[in-house]
Amino acid sequence: MTELRGIYTLWLREIKRFIRDRVRVIISFIQPLLWLVVFTAGFSARLVIPRVDYQQFLFPGIIGQTLLFTSMFMGISVIWDKEFGFMKEILVAPISRFSIFIGKMLGDSTAAMIQGVIVFTFGFLLGIPFNPLTLIIALPVMLLITFGLVSIGLIIASFIGSLENFGAIQTFINLPLFFLSGALFPTTGEGIPGWLQFASKFNPLSYGVDALRTVILGSDWTPLNPIHTNIAIIVIFDIAMIIIGTWAFSRMKK
Amino acid sequence: MTKMPHVIEIQNLTKTYKDFKAVDNLNINVDNGEIFGLLGPNGAGKTTTVSMLCTILKPTSGTAKIDGHDIIKEPSKVRKSIGIVFQDPSIDDRLTGRENLLMHANLYGVPTSIQKERIARILKLIELEDRADDLLRTYSGGMRRRLEIGRGLIHQPKVLFLDEPTVGLDPQTRDHIWRYIKDLKEANDITVVLTTHYMDEADRLSDRIAIMDHGKVVILDTPQKLKATLEGDVVVIKSNNNKNLEELLSKWFNFTKQHLEKDTLEVTVPNGRNAIPRIVELANQNSIYIESIVLREPNLEDVFLHYTGCSIRDDTTKELHGLSAIHRRAIR
Ligand SMILES: Nc1ncnc2c1ncn2[C@@H]1O[C@H](COP(=O)(O)OP(=O)(O)O)[C@@H](O)[C@H]1O
Ligand SMILES: [Mg+2]
Numbered sequence A: 001m002t003e004l005r006g007i008y009t010l011w012l013r014e015i016k017r018f019i020r021d022r023v024r025v026i027i028s029f030i031q032p033l034l035w036l037v038v039f040t041a042g043f044s045a046r047l048v049i050p051r052v053d054y055q056q057f058l059f060p061g062i063i064g065q066t067l068l069f070t071s072m073f074m075g076i077s078v079i080w081d082k083e084f085g086f087m088k089e090i091l092v093a094p095i096s097r098f099s100i101f102i103g104k105m106l107g108d109s110t111a112a113m114i115q116g117v118i119v120f121t122f123g124f125l126l127g128i129p130f131n132p133l134t135l136i137i138a139l140p141v142m143l144l145i146t147f148g149l150v151s152i153g154l155i156i157a158s159f160i161g162s163l164e165n166f167g168a169i170q171t172f173i174n175l176p177l178f179f180l181s182g183a184l185f186p187t188t189g190e191g192i193p194g195w196l197q198f199a200s201k202f203n204p205l206s207y208g209v210d211a212l213r214t215v216i217l218g219s220d221w222t223p224l225n226p227i228h229t230n231i232a233i234i235v236i237f238d239i240a241m242i243i244i245g246t247w248a249f250s251r252m253k254k
Numbered sequence B: 001m002t003k004m005p006h007v008i009e010i011q012n013l014t015k016t017y018k019d020f021k022a023v024d025n026l027n028i029n030v031d032n033g034e035i036f037g038l039l040g041p042n043g044a045g046k047t048t049t050v051s052m053l054c055t056i057l058k059p060t061s062g063t064a065k066i067d068g069h070d071i072i073k074e075p076s077k078v079r080k081s082i083g084i085v086f087q088d089p090s091i092d093d094r095l096t097g098r099e100n101l102l103m104h105a106n107l108y109g110v111p112t113s114i115q116k117e118r119i120a121r122i123l124k125l126i127e128l129e130d131r132a133d134d135l136l137r138t139y140s141g142g143m144r145r146r147l148e149i150g151r152g153l154i155h156q157p158k159v160l161f162l163d164e165p166t167v168g169l170d171p172q173t174r175d176h177i178w179r180y181i182k183d184l185k186e187a188n189d190i191t192v193v194l195t196t197h198y199m200d201e202a203d204r205l206s207d208r209i210a211i212m213d214h215g216k217v218v219i220l221d222t223p224q225k226l227k228a229t230l231e232g233d234v235v236v237i238k239s240n241n242n243k244n245l246e247e248l249l250s251k252w253f254n255f256t257k258q259h260l261e262k263d264t265l266e267v268t269v270p271n272g273r274n275a276i277p278r279i280v281e282l283a284n285q286n287s288i289y290i291e292s293i294v295l296r297e298p299n300l301e302d303v304f305l306h307y308t309g310c311s312i313r314d315d316t317t318k319e320l321h322g323l324s325a326i327h328r329r330a331i332r
Helices: A002-020 A022-042 A054-073 A076-083 A086-091 A097-126 A132-159 A163-179 A194-200 A204-220 A227-250 B046-053 B075-081 B097-107 B112-125 B141-151 B171-187 B199-205 B223-228 B242-252 B272-285 B300-308 B316-331
Strands: B008-017 B020-030 B035-039 B061-066 B082-085 B159-163 B191-196 B208-213 B216-221 B233-239 B258-261 B264-269 B290-296
Touching: A002 A022, A002 A097, A002 B097, A022 A054, A022 A097, A054 A097, A054 A132, A054 A163, A054 A204, A076 A086, A076 A097, A076 A132, A076 A163, A097 A132, A097 A227, A132 A163, A132 A204, A132 A227, A163 A204, A204 A227, B008 B046, B020 B046, B020 B216, B035 B046, B035 B199, B046 B061, B046 B159, B046 B191, B075 B082, B082 B141, B097 B112, B097 B141, B112 B141, B112 B171, B141 B171, B171 B191, B171 B199, B191 B199, B199 B300, B208 B223, B208 B300, B216 B223, B216 B300, B223 B300, B233 B242, B233 B272, B242 B264, B242 B272, B264 B272, B264 B300, B272 B290
Parallel strands: B035 B191, B035 B208, B082 B159, B159 B191
Antiparallel strands: B008 B020, B008 B061, B208 B216, B233 B264, B233 B290, B258 B264
16 A cells, blocks of 8 residues: 555656656657658658558557657656655655656656657648547557656666766667667568568567557558567566566665 | 663674775664764765665665664665655755655655644744745755755654754754754654764764764764863964974873864863963973963864864865755756
């Protein structure tokens, strides 16, 4: 009970901080729209994907990309808390490191999801009409993707002392995950180099993007893996990240 | 007050960084209900000791019990029985004062039904009622410190740790905070462990003081007894040649310690009244001109000097650190 209340308290704090930071709120609205516009303009119908047009193919990919970039960035909250000392107040509280990690992870995931949902609703810019029903089905998938990605950000941040290093490592991880996820172009099929096909199999985001395409595009899309396989892999990845995250938070000093 | 077993029992507590002993085989018992002062210069190992006691730093060896709970085996129970005000700021300045207190109450499992009343009582104690709903970033350094002290009390801990509670604050605010510490001791059934490198702070607040240096306790007693151990008076001399005078005196007098403090020379002698005429005479014979000569009671500074052989000066860089930390938060 105390643990649950602790998780709720930490979640609420992240939300309050997010909402009160006007710059962050504005950026979180504009940034995803920017990506949508840029990608629509830049990649208009270059690639030919069987049975769906490129805009349709790209849309779930951009959602995945938005979740990736924003989730990983959320780790900054740990750096911030270490820098300004609040982490000590949390670490000396009588709740488990697991609850601390979960509380922060859920709070940051909520903030990241806001951007994901914004992208979703503005899909009409890509010619994808907004369908609230699709959103309801897509939400749990997006949430599962977000949990794992936010966890990676938090884990990295728990090891890193400075903002600069965090930024550098983040870019180092973000870009390969993005390009090897199938978000922009297919990573399987003819003409795709073998090493790329192979590497993408080790990218958790590949399964996330494929699952998103399955729920958003429906029968138009031929999934790489059955949806339940994709979901299972994402869930296993999330659990692994939460275990590592709890461990990482246990060894964190301040 | 009924006699209780010690609320803190520190046994052979040691923390080693590589081969440097930050805390060296510490053994201290703290009685229930006292204000216990850990006094020592910067780097003495005070913060390291407190960090181990509040379970955020693992001891290299040894252990401690707080309110009967072992800091290594039962960290969660220890955390529930302690409150802590860290040396460096540890509040969320994007939240209001009340929100910070409420968050703390929830993290420590204070029942929802009594949270409101408890928070109101604390806000009254730290005199922040009218600012409770303002964001912390609008608070002054002293107000933040008071809020941190109040926060440490929300879950009614058995022991409150205050790590350098007044570093970086102006004299008036320090005075203010000293009064709060005294008051909260009166109003709550609580034991306070206070670390400081300010002599006057330790002297004024503590029931007992452990003087710490290089990770070890040099001596432990009440402030009165510590000062009485010197058994003498301090003669404060201002002359036109302190250095030569010091040399002369050390040949003629059997005094405990002397130190050249800025432009004055201080010597501790068994009987100050008898010593003064002889010091003046000695100075005259060697054509040293004495501007002033004053007798005073020994203070903790003298005690520290006596037992460690060196002076416990205020480390100004540390103070700047505290100030800049507060400043940095204020401008964010
Ligand atoms: N993480 C660390 N690594 C190495 N040395 C440390 C570390 N933390 C503290 N020390 C050293 O341990 C000594 C005691 O530090 P500290 O407990 O902060 O002293 P105090 O609080 O009395 O000023 C200092 O010499 C400090 O440099
Ligand atoms: Mg210290």
